[in-house]
Amino acid sequence: MTQAGKYSEGDWGDGAELRTIRDKFSHFRRLLDHNHQALEILGDMEEKSQGKYLFDLNFIRSRLADLRANVSEIIRCLVTLGGDHYQVLQERFTLIDDQIELVFPSNRPIREDAYCRRFDTLSRMNSYSVGSKNAQLGEMISKLGLPVPAGFAITAWAYKRFIDSNDLQNRISERIDSVDIRSFYDLVRVSGEIVDLIRASTVPNDLAEAILEHARGLTTKVQEARFSLRSSAIGEDTLFSFAGQYASYLNVRADQLVRRYREVLAGKFTPQAIYYFLSHSLSESELAMSVGCVAMVEAAAAGVVYSRDPVNPVDDHVLVNAVWGLGKFLVDGTLTPDNFRVSRRGKLIEAQIADKPVQLVMDTHGGTVSRPVPPKLRQKPSLTNKQLRNLARYAVLLEDHYACPQDIEWVVDQKGKLLLLQTRPLQVQAIQPGTPLPDLSEARVLVSGGNTVCHGAGCGRVHHVTSAHDLPSVPEGSVLVAPNPFPGLVTVMNKVSALVTRVGGVASHMATIAREYRVPTLTGVPDALNLPAGEIATVDATGAVVYHGRLDELVQARHPEYNLSDEESIFDILGRVLDLVSPLRLLHPEDDDFQVENCVTLHDITRYAHQKATEEMFYRATDIADKERISLRLKTDLPVTVGLVYLDRGRRASGRRGWVKEEDLGSIPMRAFWNGVKQEGWPQSGGDEHALKLTMKDRGALPFSENSFAALSEEYMILSLRFGYHFATVEALCSDNINKNYINLQFSHGGSTFDRRARRVRLMTRILREMEFECRTKGDFLEATVSYKDAEAMVSKLTRLGRLTIMTKQLDMALSTDQVASWYLNDFLKRLDLVEVPVPADRPEKGSDR
Amino acid sequence: MKMTRAGDLMIPLEKYPHMPHWFTLRQAIVEMENSVLEIDGRKSLPRVVLVFDEKYQLVGLLRRRDILRGLEPEFLTDKPLDYRKKLFDVKVDPNLSEISFDKILEGVRRRADRPVSDVMIPVAGTADYDDHIVKVVYEMNANKFSLLPVLKDGRVVGVVRTVDVFREFAKLVI
Structure with a gap:
């Protein structure tokens, strides 16, 4: 609480009898502070779940950690x-917390399995054992009969065998724990140490033998055979894309397989992969590694097919990117690929053929090598129409099968046969239709063209990088320009406001991650490197233009509406966390079910604790002397119970029989506030209560107000009110010393939907600003403060605040639209004699002033 | 044909106007006049406001004509119905012609401050979230309801209107 502690100066009486109350009150105060913080965090999380702000798993984790800390303190x-x-x-x-933990990709124990499993024995049900990539290959063969190269998976159980037999887990954990995530050099250092550790370890014999035996099973001439090894992390492609984060090896001889297997495991700990899972707060033990071993395909062409355009999913076309040779040059962003747009029935709609000067091919001695493309082929399409038709067919089939758009890697062998190497869910974006753009006729265009990889616009200072070594110096909020989308860029994704590269298509691994981090990104911008370093620029990734200067309106207008239907999206996680955190199931303390065992969310726990603390503080005195002093109540004809505690009065001064008359309140701020409450009067249904009772079977309409309470002295008050479902605390000091005076209001929650609650908070913010309060909002949480006013002004503000409190009681229920809210705003401003502010009926108000 | 349930047809509560029972007729009018329902691209004004108690339990429905009834002058409402009927039977009633417009207006404004609980009608029927559309139609016909609150686990989660049911049948027939 911002003003905490001010009340104590000179307000306390000296009597020993007050000491107990003071002690109790200080615990109670602490509980209130933590309660407010908890509610603020809840408001913040709910706001994020509305989809308008950027956040990542780290955000959920850290807010949750704060929330837990506050709830623990409340209980204490x-x-x-x-x-x-x-x-x-x-x-x-603890019980609820355990359930929350289950929402996260957790320490699921690795299940016992064979060390190796052929693809044709797998389906997507096996992803816990063989990783998603391998499991989907199995699914494509066994369920859909699609062409996939012969191969097998080396399972997570094999990984565990390797790690255990070399006692690696602890040694790796120690190093990961020591890493400073913000330092690229530190990431490189630790990555190097771990890779060395793994390279120095031995693959146990039984495992090595199993790998070789399965490799022999793939081919009759094992001496000549070549394999590719690709990582397939457990958890990969489900929650996070991990695109390109792990090493893979192509063109591996049989006698090199075991050593390369170990290399793939080591490759799990590249700097960018460590960054990626640390920034998502995953731990390395949560991500066992499976590896896929596939009979190598000598590629004539390779690439990626998207079953939908990721940046324009309503367009209904299949998108194909292709290069000559192996696909690595496409996915790592070395080349700008051929770009085909194909109808869902396989008809070529549009082809952009790129100049492809080089291709990656298999080296005769193993490994791969970059070779120039023969001049006559450089500008030729890398796919035939028939191949495009087949690709489109496979893509549509896979999208139907998985019921979501797919991102598929493919290869065409030397005989022209198409094979599929991988499929995974495609992250798609949709832009808000009809968002009006600002007038850009005056804006100076710096460069234009390129592919929209991630929609939106962002502005900042232009900063050029050419390799991973430049990354540590990238400033926060910059517009990052790079020659190509190299994988290390992922380590700065959460720092930059936009990304522009000279080469690259929409299908690189970095592109996938840019979409995940929602960084407005343009690739393949020919003049990207001419962008003036150090100048402010605005990148309109959607419109494929970079403008000079800061164009905030454009950034606002381009704010994309994201696809939230992705089953395992970050929103989904937040949603499932919120289900266990936010809904309030405990409603009325007089209900029979207001019990500890009915607390099912963290919000319930805070609600319960707050209620019980109030009772302990104000109503449940432990001894007779306490009882006379503590069990004071306000005598009022309003249907509320207000418990009172005086921080500066002995018991004799406190009125008879525990009741304090309104005129004897003896606290300047409380009297002022209560005058406002009285003036407005309790909202009455007025009608005949029997009629009400008749309307609902088995449920009478009870007067609904709960125990509120106040701790008072002559110049100080802290008043906690529960009217209906909302919860307000008003703290005020009203003295002759202007410099000490303040009012602080905290207001949150309500019984209605988030929209309506947020509307009420916006409405209150507008009114409170008219009353000179400074307001801060987070979702449906509002904190408002005014200070440094003389006592007379404070009294008048408190009276208005009292009235406003009554006016807004359960108002959220009625605020179905912004128009309705705006009617109430004007009505209240009039009734409170505040300046009338005309609000255009067709425009929703801006929310918080953060 | 896929079985359509009340839950498939309903307008979810968060989109449908509702208010506490102590709110005034004036506030109910604001709610009705400012809430546009947009269902499948077709806009309409709500004809009913749901009325809840403090515990978010449904206690009544408020239709336009209930509001109008609540605004009627007392000299009509405190008389029995057959008297009122008679009053309007004559061509020019002396009572009516003698009332000044200002006086009526003043009365209407005063009565607009009455709580909605004075005039709302009880909830006589509801549909369950999983109820088959045919059951919904039956409920509507049997009791002449044009709107049914939809309950899920005992709580109101939305409403289904005749127009929504009608559209569903229209799709089948046309």
Whole structure:
């Protein structure tokens, strides 16, 4: 609480009898502070779940950690206040927390399996054992009969055998834990150390033998055979793309297989891969590695097919990127590929044939080598129409099978046969239709052209990089320009506001990750390297133009609406976390089900703890002397119970029989606030209560107000109110010293949907600003403060605040549209004698002022 | 034909106007006049506002004519219905012609401050989220409802209107 502690100066009485109350009150105060923080975090998380702000798994993890810390403190404070029997709440908390942990890709134990499994024995059900990549290859063969090269998976169980037999897990964990994620050099150092560790380890004999035996099973002439080894991490392609984060080896001889297998395992710990899973707060033990071993295909051409255009999914076309030779030059961004747009029935709609000066081919001695493309082929299409038709057919088939757009790698062998190497879900984006663009006729175009890889616009200072060594110096918020989309760029994805590269198509690994991080990205911009370093530029990735200067309106207008239907998307995780965190199931303390065992979310726990703490503080005195002093209540004809505690009065001054009359409140701020409440009056249904009861079977309409409470002194008050579902705390100091005076209001939640609650908070923010409050909002959480006003001004503001509190009681329920909200805004401003602000009926108000 | 359920047809609660029972007729009018329902690209104004209690339990429905009834002058409402009918039977009723417009307006404004619970009608029927469309139609016909609240686990999650059911049948027939 921002103003915490101010009340204490000179407000306390000296009597020993006040000391107990003071102690209790300080615990109670701490509980309130943590409660507010918890509610603020909830508001923030709910706001993120609406899809308008960028966040990653790290955000969820860290907010959750903050929330847990606050909830734990709340429980601790309650136990201190009320005794050990509240420890049951801690048990409840642990139970809910365990469920939350299950939402994350967790320490699922590696299941026992064979060391190696042929693809044709696999399906997608096996992804926990062989990784998603291998499992989908199995699915394509066994379920769909699609052409896939012969091969087998070396399972996660084999990985465990390797790690255990060399006692590697602890040694790796120690090093990962020591890494400073922000330092690229540190990432490189630790990566090097781990890779050395793995290289120095031995693949146990039984495992090596299993690999060789399966390799022999793939071919009759094993001496001449060549294989490719590709990583297939467990968890890869499900939650996160991990695109291109792990090493793979092409054209491997049989006698090199075991050594290369170990290299692939080592390749799990590249700097960018370490960065990627640290930034997603995964630990290396959560990501066992499976490896796919495939009979090598001598590629004539290779590439990627998207079953939909990832940046324009409604377009309904299949997108094919292709290069000559092996596909690596496409996916690592070395080449700008041929770009084909094909109808779902396989008809070629559009072809952009790129100049392809080089191709990657198999070296006779193993490995790969870059060779120039024969001049007559350089500008020729790398695929025939028939091959395109087949690719489109496979893509549509796979999309139908998996019920979501697919990103598929393929290769054409020397005989022209098409083979599929991988399929995985494609991240697609949709832009908000009809977002009006600002007038750009005056804007100076720096460069234009290129492929939209990730929609949106971003602005910042232009910064050029050419290799991974330049990455540590990339400033926050810059527009990053690179010659090609090299994989190391992933380590700066969360720092840059936009990305522009000179070569590259929409299908590189980096492109996949750019979309995941939602960095507006253009690739294949011919003049990218001419962008002036150090100048401010705005990259319109959607429109494929880079403008001079800062064009905030454009950035705003290009704000994309993301595809949230992706089954395993980050939103999904947040949604499932929120389900266990946010909904309020405990409603009314007088309900029978207001019990610890009915707390099913963290919000329930805070709600329960808050209620019980209030009871402990204000209503459940431990001894008779306490009871007389503590169990004071406000005598009022309103249907609310307000418990009172005086921080500066002995018990004799506190009124008779525990009741304090409104006129005897004896606290300047409380009297002012309560005057406002009285003036507005309790909202009454007025009608005949029997009629109400008749309308719903078995449920009478009870007067609904809960125990509210206040701790008071002559110049100070902290008042906690629960009217309906919302929750407000008003703290105020009203003295002759202008410099000490303040009012702080915290307001949150409600019984309605998030939209409506947020509308109410926006409405209150507008009114409070008219009353000179500074406001801060997060979702449906509002904090407003005003200070340095004389006592008279404070009193008048508190009275208005009292009225506003009543006016907005369960108002959220009625705020179905912005128009309705704007009517209430004007109505309230009039009623509160504040300046009337005309609000255009057709425009929603801007939300928070963060 | 795929079985259509009430849950498939309903307008979810978050999109449908509703308010607490102590809110005034004036506020209900604001709600009705400012909430446009857009279903499948077709816009309409809501004809009913759902009324809830403090615990978010449905306690009544408020139709346009309930609001109008609530705004009627007292000299009509405190008389029995047959008297009121008689009143309008004559060509020019002396009582009506003598009332000043200002006086009526003042009365209407005053009555607009009445809580909606005064005039709302009880909830006489509901549909369950999983109810078959045929059951929904039956409920509507049997009780002459043009709108049914849809319940899921005992809580209101939306409403289904005759127009929504009608459209579903229209798709089958046309």
